[in-house]
Amino acid sequence: MGSGRSGLYNNTKGSQNSNYSPSKLHNMVESWANRIAKELLNESNRKRDRFNTACIAIDITTGKKYYGRNGWMKDDTSKKNALLFGPKGLLPKKSLNNYELGNCAEVQAINKALNAGAKLENICITTIHATKTQMGRLKKACKNCTYTFKGKIKANYAGWED
Amino acid sequence: MMNTNQFKQVSLVGRIAYGIMCAEYYAKATYPDKDWTPLFKNMWAITNAQYWDEWANKYIEVIPEYLFEFPTYEASDFEYLSKPEYDVFTKLQRNTSPLWNNILKKIYEMEEIYAYSTIPGIGLESISILSEIIKILDEAGIQLPPIEKVTFSHFEEREGWGEHFDGSQLSTIISPK
Numbered sequence: 001m002g003s004g005r006s007g008l009y010n011n012t013k014g015s016q017n018s019n020y021s022p023s024k025l026h027n028m029v030e031s032w033a034n035r036i037a038k039e040l041l042n043e044s045n046r047k048r049d050r051f052n053t054a055c056i057a058i059d060i061t062t063g064k065k066y067y068g069r070n071g072w073m074k075d076d077t078s079k080k081n082a083l084l085f086g087p088k089g090l091l092p093k094k095s096l097n098n099y100e101l102g103n104c105a106e107v108q109a110i111n112k113a114l115n116a117g118a119k120l121e122n123i124c125i126t127t128i129h130a131t132k133t134q135m136g137r138l139k140k141a142c143k144n145c146t147y148t149f150k151g152k153i154k155a156n157y158a159g160w161e162d
Numbered sequence: 163m164m165n166t167n168q169f170k171q172v173s174l175v176g177r178i179a180y181g182i183m184c185a186e187y188y189a190k191a192t193y194p195d196k197d198w199t200p201l202f203k204n205m206w207a208i209t210n211a212q213y214w215d216e217w218a219n220k221y222i223e224v225i226p227e228y229l230f231e232f233p234t235y236e237a238s239d240f241e242y243l244s245k246p247e248y249d250v251f252t253k254l255q256r257n258t259s260p261l262w263n264n265i266l267k268k269i270y271e272m273e274e275i276y277a278y279s280t281i282p283g284i285g286l287e288s289i290s291i292l293s294e295i296i297k298i299l300d301e302a303g304i305q306l307p308p309i310e311k312v313t314f315s316h317f318e319e320r321e322g323w324g325e326h327f328d329g330s331q332l333s334t335i336i337s338p339k
Contacts, residue, residue, distance in 0.1 A: 046228040053278045070278050098214040098323055104278045139279045161280045
């Protein structure tokens with residue numbers, strides 16, 4: 001089990017020496033989130049402050065990294081992968097919580113990875129808070145993402161809904 | 163001083179509802195001659211909104227800090243707010259105090275703190291934010307709403323989020339539907 005600056009990585013198997021260790025993914029996603037936050041701030045405080053979650057997905061067979069952020073579906077016109085969004089897709093048929101189905105940072109990151117040819121079982125993810133006050137803190141998956149990805153991807157270093 | 167431990171049994175939507183009630187009490191005490199109906203209709207929508215991210219997208223645009231970020235409607239690049247709505251909300255909130263902005267922003271932060279995630283434990287972070295709203299009213303000598311108004315919404319409901327309800331029933335500004 002690895003340890004993050006903001007608490008333990010629960011139920012993880014990543015080695016601290018691995019290229020894909022929890023702490024390395026954490027650093028990568030935090031760097032990405034800070035860059036996105038700066039870009040959004042250049043547009044407006046409002047757009048910056050709508051950014052609250054960032055996720056990195058890594059395909060351990062290729063080392064390729066894919067990033068996601070909350071609320072992506074209204075801006076990102078890329079293909080919605082059928083494995084997630086199709087008629088027999090893994091996402092629940094309707095949202096299990098108060099947030100629009102598929103709008104999570106995890107879904108965008110994994111959708112990108114799947115579109116690039118990754119297999120779910122080879123994907124590791126880490127999700128963090130991206131608000132000004134909580135930036136970098138690990139963020140557990142929501143009920144929709146836990147339903148969709150738990151037991152199907154290799155690891156979620158930020159943890160699942162209990 | 164209110165004992166905020168009482169909110170430990172209240173759901174997140176109940177806590178947010180209490181924050182909105184605090185905002186109503188502050189608005190009526192501080193700006194009694196304004197008609198706050200349009201703003202509180204927007205705010206209370208969270209209590210029975212299907213998606214809180216959609217509510218937040220709309221609500222953030224009427225918080226003064228963001229509403230007045232740019233000098234004109236055209237420059238603001240709003241995604242939801244129409245020009246007639248912009249005119250209403252800017253007229254309503256022009257020259258309001260930073261404390262008013264803080265109250266509205268903290269209600270937004272209560273929604274954001276667990277967005278797209280789960281509520282850890284009993285969600286102490288949201289009570290901490292709510293305490294900051296309560297402190298603003300306390301320091302301004304403004305009466306607090308009775309907590310009993312929101313205790314019907316239990317933390318046990320929907321993993322802490324609480325069942326949806328008609329928030330207008332709690333409002334002293336907008337009419338019940």
